[in-house]
Amino acid sequence: MYNFDFTRPSSIDEAASALQGEEAQALGGGQTLIPTMKQRLAAPATLVSLTGISEMQGVCLSDAGEVCVGGATPHAVVEAEAAAHFPALAALASRIGDPAVRNRGTVGGSLANNDPSACYPAAALGTGATIKTNTREIAADDFFEGMFTTALHDGEIITEVRFPVAEAANYQKFVQPASRFALVGVFVAKYASGVRVAVTGASEEGVFRWSEAEAALSANFSADAIAGLNLSGEGMISDLHGSGDYRAHLVKVMTGRAVAAA
Template sequence: MYNFDIETPSTVKDAVAALKQEDAQPLSGGQTLIPTMKQRLAMPSALVSLKGIDEMRGICEDDDGRLCIGGSTTHAEVAAGAGTYPALAALAGQIGDPAVRNRGTIGGSVANNDPAACYPAAVLASGATVTTDRREIAADDYFQGMFTTALEEGEIVTEVKFPVPEKAAYMKFEQPASRFALVGVFVAKYPDGVRVAVTGASEEGVFRWSKAEAALSSDFSGAALDGLSLSGDGMINDLHGSGDYRAHLVKVMTKRAVEAA
């Protein structure tokens, strides 16, 4: 590690001001940023910790019935407190190990948009709204590719608002060493249709499987997926699995998610 400054603001306003420093970077749970800094892949001169900002923590329900989760809420807190959205609570309980779940935050995960992270699938499949210190961003507009989002420099994810579906489930085929998703599929059924989001598979990061959504909106059963398939082109191809293997897993995990829901 190298020397750097750290700021510990107590309000979002103070955090935004601190991030105006040259080379400053927000620090949430640090589960990605700190290892990256140790490898010198990122070298911010100052870190602005978001952990002490009370207005960014906690879980509540708004007037529209959406489950609202503060950006600094940890995975463990989501697993324990998102009871009105069981599929989301179950997803949070599968992330990493207890140490990771007690440090990592939903805001940090959504802001980082790792291509194998679990939360992006839940956010996209739920049609959630990502709230920042500046605006609200629909999930379909937020995720823009691997490690890429609609966030501007210095913009902070303060809250994520989830419409609660009629039925939902998340199924993850995890890479056993990292516990990241080799392929993860989140299926959510709403009155106006079904949304299916896939993480861990594509070179472009999380994506919606539109053909599966159309089939499941007509018939919410595993059998509705029987005639569907995905191409391995554009899928991640690494030592853990080929693109074709990941494409096959997407269908398998989608069917399992539907059956679980």
């Protein structure tokens, strides 16, 4: 590691002000940033910890039927506090990493980092969530812009994420055993307006919606509805864990399992 300044503000305004400093970086749970710093792939002059901001912690249910999660809320808290309102979201949180990761990693940190194999981007896109920052609100469909890329501006903080509760939903994750990331993960959510299907871990462009499956499942919410559909392996991640064609096949398998479980 190397020398850097560390500050732990107690309010969103204080954090936003601290992030205006030169080479300042927001710190959630640090599950990605700290290892990156250790490898000298990132070198912020100041770390601005968001863990001391009480208004960015916890889970609640809004009058509009949304599960509202503070941006600095650890995954373990989502697992515990969202279970009564949105079991599929709580179950997703329960399978992220290991206990150490779940007790340190945060919802806002996961979405801001937008790792192509992370679980929360699938939950946000699969539910049509709203990502609230210290300056605006961003629809999930507009938030994810590619691998490790989002619509966030420099110094912008995810303060809350609002997940609309689905009539039926499920997340299926084919786990890469070493990292516990998703080799492929699929979040399926059924609403009165239709079905949303979000896929993580598969595409070189990061999380995406499988529109053909959404149309088929909106007409018939059954695993049989996607039996005739196939995804191309082109543009899918291909590495030592699996080829693009293999991941494309897994997307269909995980989608079918998610529908059946939902």
